[in-house]
Amino acid sequence: xxxxxxxxxxxxxxxxxxxxxxxxxxxxxxxxxxxxxxxxxxxxxxxxxxxxxxxxxxxxxxxxxxxxxxxxxxxxxxxxxxxxxxxxxxxxxxxxxxxxxxxxxxxxxxxxxxxxx
Amino acid sequence: xxxxxxxxxxxxxxxxxxxxxxxxxxxxxxxxxxxxxxxxxxxxxxxxxxxxxxxxxxxxxxxxxxxxxxxxxxxxxxxxxxxxxxxxxxxxxxxxxxxxxxxxxxxxxxxxxxxxxxxxxxxxxxxxxxxxxxxxxxxxxxxxxxxxxxxxxxxxxxxxxxxxxxxxxxxxxxxxxxxxxxxxxxxxxxxxxxxxxxxxxxxxxxxxxxxxxxxxxxx
Numbered sequence: 001x002x003x004x005x006x007x008x009x010x011x012x013x014x015x016x017x018x019x020x021x022x023x024x025x026x027x028x029x030x031x032x033x034x035x036x037x038x039x040x041x042x043x044x045x046x047x048x049x050x051x052x053x054x055x056x057x058x059x060x061x062x063x064x065x066x067x068x069x070x071x072x073x074x075x076x077x078x079x080x081x082x083x084x085x086x087x088x089x090x091x092x093x094x095x096x097x098x099x100x101x102x103x104x105x106x107x108x109x110x111x112x113x114x115x116x117x
Numbered sequence: 118x119x120x121x122x123x124x125x126x127x128x129x130x131x132x133x134x135x136x137x138x139x140x141x142x143x144x145x146x147x148x149x150x151x152x153x154x155x156x157x158x159x160x161x162x163x164x165x166x167x168x169x170x171x172x173x174x175x176x177x178x179x180x181x182x183x184x185x186x187x188x189x190x191x192x193x194x195x196x197x198x199x200x201x202x203x204x205x206x207x208x209x210x211x212x213x214x215x216x217x218x219x220x221x222x223x224x225x226x227x228x229x230x231x232x233x234x235x236x237x238x239x240x241x242x243x244x245x246x247x248x249x250x251x252x253x254x255x256x257x258x259x260x261x262x263x264x265x266x267x268x269x270x271x272x273x274x275x276x277x278x279x280x281x282x283x284x285x286x287x288x289x290x291x292x293x294x295x296x297x298x299x300x301x302x303x304x305x306x307x308x309x310x311x312x313x314x315x316x317x318x319x320x321x322x323x324x325x326x327x328x329x330x331x332x333x334x335x336x
Contacts, residue, residue, distance in 0.1 A: 010195075034145075039163060040163065040164045040165075040166075040195075040196055043163070043166060044166040044167060044193070044195055044196075047166045047168070047193055047200070049194065051205055052242075075240065075242070079238075079239065079240040083195075083202075083203060083238075084195075084241075087247075092239050092240060095240050096239070096240055099240060105302060
């Protein structure tokens with residue numbers, strides 16, 4: 001038990017690994033990009049994602065859509081971290097910028113710009 | 118000519134009115150003190166997030182008190198935080214017949230949502246939805262509360278719930294003696310909300326099994 005990392009949100013011992021960016025089909029978009037979280041906070045984060053419609057895996061997504069999904073999911077995770085640690089004022093700022101970047105991606109009308117990715 | 122300080126004051130006739138102040142007092146939590154936490158947070162094991170739907174309605178001022186419009190907020194909070202901290206959605210609902218019955222009033226609501234944003238927590242969607250009663254009970258009341266352990270919060274909630282109901286009948290079972298409110302026009306797979314008043318201030322309230330749920334239970 002002592003070797004368990006602490007939850008990124010509440011600081012208790014974590015038993016779960018939250019994949020920050022979600023799935024496309026079955027595989028994770030970024031399998032190694034995980035944050036340690038406790039069971040209750042993992043539930044809370046996924047409740048947020050369900051509410052925002054970000055919990056379902058992407059299907060046949062473009063590069064821009066994958067990147068948009070990554071940014072939005074990361075944003076809602078950081079918002080919860082920021083709510084728990086109000087002294088870390090930079091955390092919600094990063095979260096809000098993730099949303100702005102995601103909005104920029106969503107408003108781009110073509111995937112041609114991303115062909116090189 | 119000298120004058121005393123009290124001479125500078127101008128006597129004013131005023132009426133003394135009683136002042137009432139209502140406050141929300143929070144007990145200061147001491148280390149290891151679990152008494153201030155909700156019962157669900159005290160017990161070990163899985164603790165779900167707290168989901169709360171807060172809503173209020175405004176009605177006509179005649180004796181029928183028909184629904185005109187209402188406002189709602191939906192909160193998702195950590196299990197151990199104060200409920201009502203993180204607002205994730207705020208919106209307005211209106212009576213299904215309001216655009217026909219009172220178009221000027223509906224226009225005011227429409228203009229409001231066009232020109233104002235929702236007072237939600239940082240980073241949440243600030244769009245202010247305008248939903249009809251039917252959309253509200255289906256998209257918000259049912260999807261956010263009926264299948265989850267959510268709270269529905271309101272002052273004199275049975276009154277507000279009855280304003281958004283499309284029918285009512287005498288309740289049965291554990292709510293016997295109370296009322297069963299029909300919220301959905303097509304309710305085969307949708308529950309009703311039933312309540313039974315204990316006294317003028319408290320009621321037992323909950324979703325009933327949908328019609329199809331009764332059928333499955335009997336099998």
